[in-house]
Amino acid sequence: MPYSLPNPSLHTVPRLLPCAACPGRSTNLCRPLAGKLQAELFDLGTRQRWVAREPLFRAGDPLGPVFKITEGIASVSRTFANGQRQILRFLLPGDVCGYLSEDGRYSFDGEAITEVVTCTFPRAGFEAFAARNPDFGEAIRLEMSAVLLEVGRHMTAVGQLEALERVADFLLGLWTTFEARGLHIRALRLPMTRADIADYLGMRVETVSRAFTGLRRRGLIEADGETLVLVDAKGLAALCDTERSAPT
Amino acid sequence: MPYSLPNPSLHTVPRLLPCAACPGRSTNLCRPLAGKLQAELFDLGTRQRWVAREPLFRAGDPLGPVFKITEGIASVSRTFANGQRQILRFLLPGDVCGYLSEDGRYSFDGEAITEVVTCTFPRAGFEAFAARNPDFGEAIRLEMSAVLLEVGRHMTAVGQLEALERVADFLLGLWTTFEARGLHIRALRLPMTRADIADYLGMRVETVSRAFTGLRRRGLIEADGETLVLVDAKGLAALCDTERSAPT
DNA sequence: CGAGGAATTGAGAGCTATCAAGTGCAGTGG
């Protein structure tokens, strides 16, 4: 079957690196880069804008570029023939996706959740750049380590926790990630739908919804329309750390 | 709390690289190495023997060596305070573990399932070797890619499949891995206990047992005491590919 | 204003966990 090339409106930014203002500037791959090298990597890629729900790449497609999210939120997932989908991770600005391959094809699906802007790096150039710059190669290893760690934690949650706990874990994880990115916020905005969260946590939309209601009823979170406040982070942590020996 | 250093009987092999006979010789990290480099890496490490159920490393312990399994089967897992455990992967000869770190500590638990022999590499030397040899660095990236892919697939199974399907997926995955290692066998020996499988698949021992019974009753597998035969691999695949549009 | 999607909530079915009992086997010791 033919694979559909993504068709975003190319949006090439001219000179004077916008990297300085990029939220992912000090994250993973770009962290060890400075001045000249940063410019070299930047020139290697193009800036692309994707509308919400647009696929960046599909599992099985011939290997294309590597993407670094600079704005918006995306997901990496895997879908069965019958439509069941597992979201492996949510990607925030600074995160990289599309790197994994299998027989010269993408291993997973990459999809924009919100509108997304990416630094898009052609595969060959990306690999060559890594070969030329050991520090960059190490940065890739570090990035992959971090992803592996995150995925491992997440698998533990999906495999061991029950509904309420999984959602608590998800919220805390998201909050932690924002913290790690230097965004100290008290109110989370959840750009992904309940369906996305369900696919991420291995549950149904209805169960996710009930879990939110349950957490709200217990006074652990508060929902103000678009935003969500973690009222009692410790309470949430107590749930998903499975310290079932809680005061109750 | 004090962490217990593993206390295996050290078993240093002298000259004349045993790598030639190592099942993991042509796998991941060692693949790009030849002659001199292979010897250099070999000398970097020591050979260690572990008894069944002995921990190689524990999550939270200060970062120690990196391990490459050369004989036996091990697991990488994560355990909650209440004892619930999620096994992230089973490691066969050739697989590497103990690489992931977090704040200078191991991220997960490594444990021998059967008796295990490892090539044990001190962290510093390992990293230095990677820094000196770009090919080795790339081999690490490739290895991590493969792991990430495996873990991603596995998470999909845990999140989306039901009991019978998960066990089918597990068996097929194990068989595929053996195939990839060049071991063309029809009868699988399952060295891990039902409890291990349960922890791997996010289910209870009883459910795993019932799933095995179910697969047997459907004529998909046959159990000959220690060994297990995949009678109908296609039937198993039909289960876990979630081609629910099966003839039934 | 109507259409459609996202989210919530309810009721009942279905699957898995839990609790409990029984089997088979290997290692131990009388």
Add this chain to the structure above:
DNA sequence: CCACTGCACTTGATAGCTCTCAATTCCTCG
């Protein structure tokens, strides 16, 4: 040599949680 013990595994019955199906509300968009 053979009870005895511990452990892995299996099987049954029941409770509990999640899924499924369905209805409703809210909100956005045309």
